[in-house]
Amino acid sequence: xxxxxxxxxxxxxxxxxxxxxxxxxxxxxxxxxxxxxxxxxxxxxxxxxxxxxxxxxxxxxxxxxxxxxxxxxxxxxxxxxxxxxxxxxxxxxxxxxxxxxxxxxxxxxxxxxxxxxxxxxxxxxxxxxxxxxxxxxxxxxxxxxxxxxxxxxxxxx
Numbered sequence: 614x615x616x617x618x619x620x621x622x623x624x625x626x627x628x629x630x631x632x633x634x635x636x637x638x639x640x641x642x643x644x645x646x647x648x649x650x651x652x653x654x655x656x657x658x659x660x661x662x663x664x665x666x667x668x669x670x671x672x673x674x675x676x677x678x679x680x681x682x683x684x685x686x687x688x689x690x691x692x693x694x695x696x697x698x699x700x701x702x703x704x705x706x707x708x709x710x711x712x713x714x715x716x717x718x719x720x721x722x723x724x725x726x727x728x729x730x731x732x733x734x735x736x737x738x739x740x741x742x743x744x745x746x747x748x749x750x751x752x753x754x755x756x757x758x759x760x761x762x763x764x765x766x767x768x769x770x
Contacts, residue, residue, distance in 0.1 A: 636680060637680050637681070637682050638680045638681050638682070639682055639684060640681055640682070640683050640684075641683075641684055641685075641686050642663070642667065642683055642684070642685050642686070643685075643686045643687075643688065643700075643704055644659070644660065644663055644685060644686070644687045644688070645688050645690050645697050645700055645701075646659050646660055646687055646688070646689065646690065647689070647690050647691055647692035648660065648687065648689040648691075649689055649691055650689075650690070650691030650692040650693060651691075651692040652692050653692075656689075656690075656692075660685075660687050663685055663687075664685055667683045667684065667685055670683055671683055686704075688700035688703070688704075694741060694742045694743075697742075698719075698742070701718055701719070701722075705718050723738055726738050733749070734746050749768070749769040750765055750767075750768055750769075751765070751766050751767040751768065751769070752764065752765055752766060753766040
């Protein structure tokens with residue numbers, strides 16, 4: 614969810630531009646969602662939720678005579694880190710006049726992530742975007758003695 618917020622914030626920062634009509638300002642909101650890969654059901658649901666929120670927001674903005682109108686740009690990550698990074702790069706590169714580079718965006722993401730500490734330890738990321746610390750238990754569901762039970766299936770390093 615923090616990635617979605619980061620991308621939405623980045624897109625908001627980079628994409629404020631006036632439409633042909635001087636009365637409105639189009640603000641693009643970007644979302645990185647898995648629409649065709651693993652967890653695509655959640656990605657599609659999130660996409661629809663964001664679209665509905667933007668419709669409601671635009672309706673409200675119209676009642677306040679605000680010039681801002683929001684539209685959604687969705688990137689399909691297929692739940693793949695490299696696809697998500699490519700989408701971030703495409704977003705940054707789409708606005709060459711902005712004082713933002715992909716390296717700045719990537720570094721700020723790592724910096725922001727490093728501020729968080731949870732039950733499994735600090736959120737430090739390696740260059741692939743994976744956590745560098747912590748150990749994890751992997752659980753699966755097994756059918757044993759006539760019922761389903763959680764079963765430990767592995768441990769991380």
